[in-house]
Amino acid sequence: MRIGIPKLDELLGEIELGSTVLIETIGEIGIEIAIEALKRNKEKSAVFLTPRLKKRLEHIFELGEVVYLTLGEDFAPQELFKVTHALRELPEDRFIAVFLIQPLLIFHPSQRVYRFFAELSDIANARGIILMTMIDKRLVDERTLATFEESATHVIDIVEVIQGFKIIRGLRIKKSPKKISGFYKLKIKDGNVEVGELLG
Amino acid sequence: MRISTGVEELDKMLHGGLIPGRAYLVKGGPGSGKTTLTIHFLIEGAKKGEKVLYVSLEEPVDILKEDMKKLGFNIDVPNFVAIDATPVKQKRSIFEAEHFEEFAKDFKRLVDAIVNRLKGEKYTRIVIDPITMLRLTIRDELEYRRMFIGFLKEVARYDATLVLTSEFYNTDIEDYLVSGVIELREVEEGGKTLRGIKIVKFRGSAFDESLRPYKITDEGIKVYHKESIFRGSDE
Ligand SMILES: Nc1ncnc2c1ncn2[C@@H]1O[C@H](COP(=O)(O)OP(=O)(O)OP(=O)(O)O)[C@@H](O)[C@H]1O
Numbered sequence: 001m002r003i004g005i006p007k008l009d010e011l012l013g014e015i016e017l018g019s020t021v022l023i024e025t026i027g028e029i030g031i032e033i034a035i036e037a038l039k040r041n042k043e044k045s046a047v048f049l050t051p052r053l054k055k056r057l058e059h060i061f062e063l064g065e066v067v068y069l070t071l072g073e074d075f076a077p078q079e080l081f082k083v084t085h086a087l088r089e090l091p092e093d094r095f096i097a098v099f100l101i102q103p104l105l106i107f108h109p110s111q112r113v114y115r116f117f118a119e120l121s122d123i124a125n126a127r128g129i130i131l132m133t134m135i136d137k138r139l140v141d142e143r144t145l146a147t148f149e150e151s152a153t154h155v156i157d158i159v160e161v162i163q164g165f166k167i168i169r170g171l172r173i174k175k176s177p178k179k180i181s182g183f184y185k186l187k188i189k190d191g192n193v194e195v196g197e198l199l200g
Numbered sequence: 201m202r203i204s205t206g207v208e209e210l211d212k213m214l215h216g217g218l219i220p221g222r223a224y225l226v227k228g229g230p231g232s233g234k235t236t237l238t239i240h241f242l243i244e245g246a247k248k249g250e251k252v253l254y255v256s257l258e259e260p261v262d263i264l265k266e267d268m269k270k271l272g273f274n275i276d277v278p279n280f281v282a283i284d285a286t287p288v289k290q291k292r293s294i295f296e297a298e299h300f301e302e303f304a305k306d307f308k309r310l311v312d313a314i315v316n317r318l319k320g321e322k323y324t325r326i327v328i329d330p331i332t333m334l335r336l337t338i339r340d341e342l343e344y345r346r347m348f349i350g351f352l353k354e355v356a357r358y359d360a361t362l363v364l365t366s367e368f369y370n371t372d373i374e375d376y377l378v379s380g381v382i383e384l385r386e387v388e389e390g391g392k393t394l395r396g397i398k399i400v401k402f403r404g405s406a407f408d409e410s411l412r413p414y415k416i417t418d419e420g421i422k423v424y425h426k427e428s429i430f431r432g433s434d435e
């Protein structure tokens with residue numbers, strides 16, 4: 001699979017079926033990457049998301065072709081088993097699963113979220129589904145983050161540096177079967193993501 | 201050879217189903233789905249044309265019929281025999297001039313009545329729901345134990361698979377005497393009750409030892425036999 005963001009695709013290479021792509025970020029910065037992947041692979045994707053994000057996505061593209069499960073509507077935050085079950089039972093033609101359910105990290109202790117994530121990753125691997133998820137680095141400690149990284153095949157790390165009134169965002173490939181990278185400039189404008197030059 | 205519980209995913213947890221001709225106990229708190237599970241089990245037999253027997257000791261049978269209809273189970277069929285042995289105010293003869301409502305007070309009479317039925321006709325599946333009252337009728341634990349074993353032995357002669365239900369108690373006398381125990385547990389999580397099913401014992405077979413989530417739905421009990429609850433001591 002390719003995400004659809006030229007420089008990022010070049011850095012990541014072809015993402016093999018069964019991979020787990022983890023985007024480590026601050027808040028929702030870079031969610032456009034997941035949205036772009038969804039947009040490009042509508043009829044092959046399933047997304048697990050919050051009602052708020054569902055509304056947001058509906059403004060961006062026709063959600064009709066995407067299979068989606070909404071937190072609080074299709075499953076309660078307590079019912080993590082429904083999510084693992086849904087992934088296990090995903091129709092054959094859906095081989096990309098995107099998890100945008102950050103509130104679970106606040107609801108559950110991080111150890112539990114990790115076990116949940118590891119289970120999702122195992123199911124994805126066994127079924128040949130590409131799993132993509134985001135994690136807010138501020139919500140987990142380093143140890144937990146390391147365990148998440150351990151379960152992922154690809155880790156995209158997003159950072160933000162504030163210089164005076166200027167915000168510089170960077171993106172690097174922190175883990176990949178291919179190769180890791182240094183930080184590249186990350187530009188997000190009007191919902192479009194661009195990965196630019198290598199930052200010094 | 202195995203006999204289906206009527207819940208496919210539970211059969212998988214049991215590595216194929218129950219071993220027929222033996223006695224099992226379904227334990228759970230109020231409203232945990234004990235009755236529903238036993239109805240799954242009996243309906244499964246009835247659908248195959250087997251004759252099945254349900255003895256209700258707490259819930260009046262007409263109410264049960266109504267509730268089960270909502271879940272899509274029609275127990276109002278000739279080969280599903282439901283006996284109302286609930287205590288009622290005015291004595292009524294419900295069945296063949298015998299006072300089944302009295303049995304709740306008298307373990308021995310209930311056993312005799314069931315055995316008499318078995319002598320007359322072949323039943324493949326029997327449910328007694330729940331056995332709580334029976335235990336209360338016998339003060340002496342040793343005596344209760346003796347009665348209970350005698351009952352299991354007697355039923356075993358007729359090749360029927362027996363499923364009993366009970367609440368959780370401080371002591372687990374029955375657990376030791378039956379061939380298998382299935383528990384319906386509850387875990388509170390953030391203001392919501394999560395339900396989990398666990399096989400704690402199953403003689404003569406390997407089984408899934410994990411606590412698995414289940415839900416009671418419009419179609420009865422749904423077990424998520426591959427999933428975990430992600431909670432508490434089972435984490
Ligand atoms: N359609 C449904 N959806 C969800 N839950 C349901 C539905 N129908 C019934 N229930 C629940 O199922 C439970 C009743 O199940 P059941 O009578 O089998 O439990 P039980 O363990 O036998 O209870 P008791 O201790 O009262 O005998 C109730 O808690 C009820 O709320």
Ligand SMILES: [Mg+2]
Pocket residue numbers: 234235236259329
């Ligand atoms: Mg009941």
